Amino acid sequence: MAILVYIEHAGGKVKKTSLEAVSFANALAAKTNEGEVVAVALGAIGDDELASVGSAGAAKVLHASDDRLSAGVIQAHASAVAQAFEKVGAKTVVLAKSSLGDAVAARLAIKIKAGLVSNVVELPDTSSGYQVKRSIYTGKAFAMTAVETENKILAIKKNAVDLKTDGAPASVESFEVSLADSDFASKITSIEQATGEILLPEADIVVSGGRGMKGPENWGMIEDLAKTLGAATGCSKPVSDIGWRPHHEHVGQTGVKVAPTLYVAIGISGAIQHLAGVNSSKYIVVINKDPEAPFFKAADYGIVGDAFEVVPKLNEALKAEL
Amino acid sequence: MKILVCITHVPDTTSKIQFTDNNTKFDTTGVQFIIGPYDDYALARAVELRDQTGGKLTVLNVGLAESDPTLRKALAIGADEAIRVNAEPKDSFFVASQIAHYAKEGGYDLILMGRESIDFNGGMVHGMVGEILGMPSFSPVMKLDVEGSTVKMAREIEGGKEMLEATLPLIAGCQEPIAEWKIPNMRGIMSARTKPLNVLEAVSEETQAEATQYQLPPAKGAVKLIDKDNVGELVKLLKNEAKVL
Numbered sequence: 001m002a003i004l005v006y007i008e009h010a011g012g013k014v015k016k017t018s019l020e021a022v023s024f025a026n027a028l029a030a031k032t033n034e035g036e037v038v039a040v041a042l043g044a045i046g047d048d049e050l051a052s053v054g055s056a057g058a059a060k061v062l063h064a065s066d067d068r069l070s071a072g073v074i075q076a077h078a079s080a081v082a083q084a085f086e087k088v089g090a091k092t093v094v095l096a097k098s099s100l101g102d103a104v105a106a107r108l109a110i111k112i113k114a115g116l117v118s119n120v121v122e123l124p125d126t127s128s129g130y131q132v133k134r135s136i137y138t139g140k141a142f143a144m145t146a147v148e149t150e151n152k153i154l155a156i157k158k159n160a161v162d163l164k165t166d167g168a169p170a171s172v173e174s175f176e177v178s179l180a181d182s183d184f185a186s187k188i189t190s191i192e193q194a195t196g197e198i199l200l201p202e203a204d205i206v207v208s209g210g211r212g213m214k215g216p217e218n219w220g221m222i223e224d225l226a227k228t229l230g231a232a233t234g235c236s237k238p239v240s241d242i243g244w245r246p247h248h249e250h251v252g253q254t255g256v257k258v259a260p261t262l263y264v265a266i267g268i269s270g271a272i273q274h275l276a277g278v279n280s281s282k283y284i285v286v287i288n289k290d291p292e293a294p295f296f297k298a299a300d301y302g303i304v305g306d307a308f309e310v311v312p313k314l315n316e317a318l319k320a321e322l
Numbered sequence: 323m324k325i326l327v328c329i330t331h332v333p334d335t336t337s338k339i340q341f342t343d344n345n346t347k348f349d350t351t352g353v354q355f356i357i358g359p360y361d362d363y364a365l366a367r368a369v370e371l372r373d374q375t376g377g378k379l380t381v382l383n384v385g386l387a388e389s390d391p392t393l394r395k396a397l398a399i400g401a402d403e404a405i406r407v408n409a410e411p412k413d414s415f416f417v418a419s420q421i422a423h424y425a426k427e428g429g430y431d432l433i434l435m436g437r438e439s440i441d442f443n444g445g446m447v448h449g450m451v452g453e454i455l456g457m458p459s460f461s462p463v464m465k466l467d468v469e470g471s472t473v474k475m476a477r478e479i480e481g482g483k484e485m486l487e488a489t490l491p492l493i494a495g496c497q498e499p500i501a502e503w504k505i506p507n508m509r510g511i512m513s514a515r516t517k518p519l520n521v522l523e524a525v526s527e528e529t530q531a532e533a534t535q536y537q538l539p540p541a542k543g544a545v546k547l548i549d550k551d552n553v554g555e556l557v558k559l560l561k562n563e564a565k566v567l
Contacts, residue, residue, distance in 0.1 A: 010480075072479070074449075075458055099479045103461050106449025109415070115530035116414065118444045131534070136442050140339040143442070143533035145413075186458050186488035193482030201480050205566070229567075247464065247499060248482055253335050253440065254359050254498060262566040272336050279539070283564045285556065286545070296545050301559055305550030314553045321557050322567065 001035035002088045003028060006081050006095040006104065007053065007061075008072075009045045011195075016163070017096035017202050019056040023164040024156050025094040026057025027123055034092060038062060040084040040175070042077055043070030047172045054170030056163060062087070062175035068184060069177075071191075072100040076183040078107035083177050085112050093153045098201070105155050114151035121160050138253055139279040157280070158202065158259040200249060203232035205262045206281075208251055210236040210274075212267020212288065212307055216244035221311045222266060228318045234258065236268045252277035267307045270295025287311065323377040323468070323490075326428060327368045328421055328435040328447070329396055330358035330411075331389040335440065341536040348441075348536070357392055360436025364494075366501035368434050369400035371468055378402050380428065384411045384420045390519065397514035398506035404517070409524035414442075416529045418450035423525040426455060430491065432473075437462035437495040442533075448495040458488050461495025 003025040007018035018039075025037045036059035041050055043065070050061040062084050069076060081104060085093060093108065095101045097118060109116040119135040121142065130147045135157055200206065207226040209219060219233075226233045233249060240250035251258055253273040259280035266287045268274060275298050278284065286299040289306045296302045303310050333339070333353045340349040357365065365381065372379040381401040383389045386408065393404040407420040425433055438445030445461065452459025464483065465476035468490070475486045475494065506514070548556045561567045 072484075074460065078453070099462065099477070102445050103449055103459065106414075106446040107453040107459065109446065109530075110418075110450050110453035116444075116446055117531050118446060132531075133537075136533075136536075137333075137339045138440055138443060140539070141341070142537040142539070144535040144537070145531050146534045147531045149530045186460070186486055186492075189485045189487055191479070191482065191484045193479065197481065199481040248478060248480075262560070262564070276335070283560075283566055285560070296547075298542060299545045300543075300564065301556055302545045302547050303550050303553065303556065304547065310550050310553060314556065317554045317557045318567075321561065 002038045002090050003034050003092045003094060004085050004088055004090040005037060005039045005058065006093060006101065007039045007041050008096070008098060008100060009041060012045060012049060014041070014049060014053055015096070015202065017098060017158055019053065020158065020161060020163055021094050021096040021156055022053055022056035022058045024123070024161045026164055026167070027161055028092070028094065031123060032126060036060065038088045038090070039170070040064070040081055042080050043067065050172045051169040055165050055167045057167045058170045061170045061172045063172055064175045064177045066177060066179070068179070071188045073184055073186065073188065074100070074103045075107065075185065076179055077104045078111060079179055079183050080177040081108050082111040084175065087175070091151055095155055097155045097157055101155060105153050109153050112151050113149065114153045115147040115149035116153040116155070117145050117147060118155040120154045120156045123161070135280065138257065138276040140276065159261070159282070198230065198232040200232040200234055200251070200256050200258060203258070204260050205229045205231035206234050206251070206258050206260045207231045207264045207266065208234035208236065208268060209239065209266050210268030211238050219245070221315070225264070225311055225315045228315055228322065231264070236274050265295055266311060268295060269293045270298060323371065323375045323432060324428065324430045325368045325372055325377065325379045326425055326430040326433045327361070327365045327379065327381045327396070327401065328433070329361040329365065329381055329383050329392065330436065330439040330441070331355050331383055331385050331392040332358045332439055332441045335359065339538070345536045346534070355388070355392060357396060358436045358439050360438060360440070360497050362503050363498055363500050364434035364436055364496035365396055365399055365401065366504045367466060367496060369504060370501055371432070372400070375468065380405060380430070382407065382421065382424060384409060384417045386410060393519055394514050395506060397517045397519070398510040399504045400510065402517065404519040406519065406521050407524055408521050412529045413531050414444045414446040414450060415531070418447045418454060419526045419528065420524055421447065422451045422454040424522065425451065432468070432490060433493040434496055437497045445495065448493050452493045457491050457493055459493040460486060460488070462497040463494040464497055464500055466494055466496070466500055
């Protein structure tokens with residue numbers, strides 16, 4: 001018996017959100033006596049990197065190195081994970097919510113007849129039945145969800161558990177998957193991705209700018225502050241709508257929902273649609289020259305002042321401290 | 323081309339979220355319901371595609387009679403006919419089962435919906451329908467063009483996008499900027515009154531993961547304001563109080 005974790009990787013590294021999923025599975029297995037945690041990794045990635053997944057709590061990593069799986073072809077990944085599920089005799093699959101993870105989980109749920117809960121924020125309550133707490137209404141509420149099926153899939157939200165880092169290296173086992181041509185019916189023709197940057201949905205610290213920045217030419221100070229903090233950069237919807245920043249940086253109800261430990265909002269008034277994208281942040285800092293900006297009501301710390309004065313000063317003060 | 327767009331009937335994005343009946347039901351008092359914002363993008367793109375290539379655009383909702391005005395709005399925006407599967411949308415699997423059944427019956431070339439509903443945020447229905455019907459599914463799709471039977475798409479990934487090619491039939495969960503939202507004009511509103519809205523029965527009762535109880539997050543404490551000439555104080559608080567540095 002085991003819990004299976006679908007892990008994703010990028011640039012030769014297992015994603016941190018996937019390591020969180022492994023840690024979640026590790027804590028879950030201890031709670032439900034479901035045995036060890038087995039991760040499954042698809043496509044080209046080094047075995048040393050996979051062994052390091054052990055630190056987050058996996059005993060074993062199944063590696064299907066078929067190069068056709070290196071790109072995230074949704075159907076093929078769903079088929080491969082279903083085969084891993086059969087192989088290890090699991091009842092539960094855990095994965096991190098992501099663009100690919102969500103798409104794979106939905107198809108997998110049908111393949112293995114599993115009840116699927118997305119946006120899971122903590123370990124299930126198994127005291128009576130199997131109740132899973134999930135975030136709903138874009139972070140404005142939670143639902144306890146009763147999973148009625150024997151097989152289960154939990155897609156976890158960032159920061160659902162603390163990352164475990166003290167596990168022993170995992171054993172890495174190569175894993176043959178049989179894939180049909182129909183699994184590759186769609187073709188990824190090219191990928192455009194910001195490289196060398198911290199990705200917004202996965203970042204621990206996010207620095208976002210709004211219309212108060214007055215123009216894309218002023219983003220240098222946002223980027224400088226982000227660099228000092230090791231943060232990803234985001235923006236409000238109007239900013240991405242006018243094209244000051246790319247769409248994948250848009251944080252909000254219809255954009256990226258973030259759950260960092262620290263969210264720094266600069267020159268963003270805090271419309272309810274923007275707040276919906278950031279309300280899972282642990283701490284929020286708001287810098288805005290309008291003391292009436294609604295964002296201050298959602299903030300932990302605030303500075304009323306002109307971003308063009310405050311941000312460079314804050315950056316210097318942080319540099320001196322870090 | 324036959325296009326199916328599945329829409330949700332959800333509280334407006336500015337709604338105050340509250341629950342009643344001992345936190346087991348969503349409180350609809352004073353709440354305005356709308357077409358899900360992501361579904362609205364899917365519908366807008368579908369109207370454009372139908373106008374380009376001809377064919378028929380059907381809009382579908384799994385819901386009770388209270389969804390009818392939302393479906394009428396979709397007809398006013400440009401759908402040719404509407405289907406309401408008369409059942410409470412209990413969970414993703416339940417909804418996907420209904421859609422898959424009626425989608426198969428209708429023989430659609432393209433099935434679009436939002437990337438997720440804004441009430442339960444599952445984002446799973448398109449993938450489930452795809453797997454049940456043996457069709458490829460893609461989400462979140464931010465660009466979709468049809469050339470003959472070839473579909474060219476852009477799918478958002480963390481920090482960027484991937485360009486994809488696939489062939490019809492397929493299913494896509496959509497998001498901005500796939501199209502601009504369309505506002506119904508007077509002619510659309512008038513014609514929507516006479517377009518068909520067919521109420522069909524649910525085909526299966528099976529659920530897998532139903533919500534049983536709701537909670538609101540704890541209230542946020544008051545903001546600590548720091549003087550703009552003393553940013554060092556903020557650094558100290560972040561370091562020693564929040565411990566996030």
